[in-house]
Amino acid sequence: MRWKDIWVIAGKVYEELMFQGYFASRLTGLSPTDKVASRSVRNAKLYKYFMSALYGGMMLITVPLGSVDKAYLPATPITVFFWVYILVFISAFQISFSVSSSPHIRNFLSTLPLDYAEMQLVSALSILRAVDAPIAVSLAVPLLVGAFFGSAYALNFFISSISGISLALATDVMLSYGFRKVSIGSKASGLLRAGSIVPVVLLAGVAFDVPTFIVGHWKAYFSLVPVLDLYWINATSVVASVVYAVVFSSLAVYGFSRQAVYLLVPEEYVGKAFAGDLNIRPTGRTFAIIRLDLRQATRSRLASLLSIPLIYFALALVAATSTRSLISQYYLLFWGSYIIPATFASAMLAYALYASEERGLSTLITLPISKLQNMLSKCVVTMGTYGLVSLLMSALMVYDGKPSYALPVILMEFPLMASVAFAGYYFDKVFKGGGAGMASSATALFFALGVILIISVPSGIFLAVVYVSGNVVTASLALPLVSLVEMAPFIYALREDRNRYKYP
């Protein structure tokens, strides 16, 4: 077969993988309408360009910050490494689920006049097409910025990029391998999915922070990461960097070739066979919904959202220990900068839980579950997730001798509750009927904007009252009071029966 034809087929397979990945992320299996399907394919295509532009832009902004103060300069290759890693990892991650579970790709390819070697080539190219633009940006932007610093930095940035790209692909391949090897419902699967987001969030947090730390702090910050600690501009570090780049690249190439083969091997089920008596344990209605939500949250890609608030806590802890004197000056603002994103991430979990219901929505809708019962369940899961983080943060504040600051941290549960009520209302309106709506990037974006507003209003009023009165405890009361007002119209709208269309 001609190279051009193979390239075209690989493009179609790539689109299918992105489409499947998109569906895996929204966890639905309802047949989308033609319009929705074509839109999601188009979105999938645009996604990599959008991400490439976004992260390329972030590199253009953050990496030159090293030139503001010479002390920052040694940190810049690491910044490059982080951004490249995140961009390539996220882009490749989109199809990890699809690659690990797409037997129909093999079935499709086997109907075409391709021999096995050509099928492998199509398979490999289809995966590569998911990361072509991100890799191009990851190489071009650092070289461009490196040229600004001088040829030594251009070389070092280039090596950093290669390392970042390779390690990202290798990580992705390992995750894909893991997804393939563990069964969907197993605890290992849940842990793997929960953990899959950890490197991205951690590195994203670090990448934002790197230019803001002076080198002394920065060294302490990375003393636990010997690989990265070597990225200094001297002969030893360049040699070490090259060695790492070669090791990571070898891992990536080997893993990548294995991943391409995954698409071509028959599906194998690796779950446990069941033997023995059925141990059926009926529970109360509300608990049954909560248990369903917990299972959805821990066994799907949603699991990663559960871990984000905890990661924010970890980031806050690291930052708090490395810049202690600075924090005591801006105690409230420092913790606020971690608590608000943690609250936001917990609220997005509510969105994800509602979105995950799409798959079984037609069944769910035939069950005697009220909208408020359903919302209550989402509240338990999301508030429980944030609750754990708020307790940990509160404990730190008590340890710091500032127990009054723990009160607003705990009371942030109220804006979160209002966000969950908003999620219930939003899904009731947008996703009415079995499959009439579909979770998409756009619906997630609108929801996110709504949640930002819902969390910002009480938080803003709280900060304003602190500024005026200087009393954290009094100001904290604004959080529940304002949130309850925000929540009221959503609760009122949700008091009715489940999301069924009314007859005229």
Next chain:
Amino acid sequence: MLQVSSLVVKYGEKVAVDHLSFTVRAGEIYGLLGPNGAGKSSTIKAILGLVPVEEGIVSIIGKRAPSKDLMNQVGVIFESPATFDVLTPLEFFEFIISVRGIRDTSRIKTLVEAFDLNGYMNTPIASLSMGNKQKVAIIAAMLHRPKLLLLDEPFNGLDVKSVRIFKELLKMHVEEGGSAIFSTHILDVAEKICTRVGIINQGKMVAEGTVEELRNQVKASSLEDVFLKATEEEEEVKSLVSALTGA
């Protein structure tokens, strides 16, 4: 048991169900037949309130639908099994009976045994074959002994044994006074198990009655012939077949 009066469903400008009326009595299996896109699935979804209804009234056991209170009286099997893929069948059934307030678990065991699902009870639903997913959906729909079953292509993916088991279950269901709407393309099955059938085309009822009555009305030998005549597809089929023969 079920009364549908002048039901109208629209998707934008397209009229999917056009002033459709029919009644399903207790102890009756009502076959809802029609070509692809005739409005069968939309009718079932409209009864449940899953799609917007422009006009019409639906009553189930004398109560206006859709309503949460009626949901313990209705069991639904959709064309594509609507389950939660991350759950195992065991967990899915646990969820269903918990929400429906059923404490007696013996029916689950009986149905699981009947449909040969024992070996898959701890397997994530996502990993099941189409047929086994359909079995899970059937069991889930029948656990609470609903009075009315809404069945949209319920035999999708089922093996011969399971089809037989399901037919027997349906028979028992109507003998106990239950009723069912049975939407299908498999006319042979409809002919055998439906008490009455309604044939719809472009959202409108074009023929209704027992299979025998319809055969007599149009002087046809089988339900397939009745169907093609009622949907005005007979001539088109003849010309297409002759074109194929010529080719």
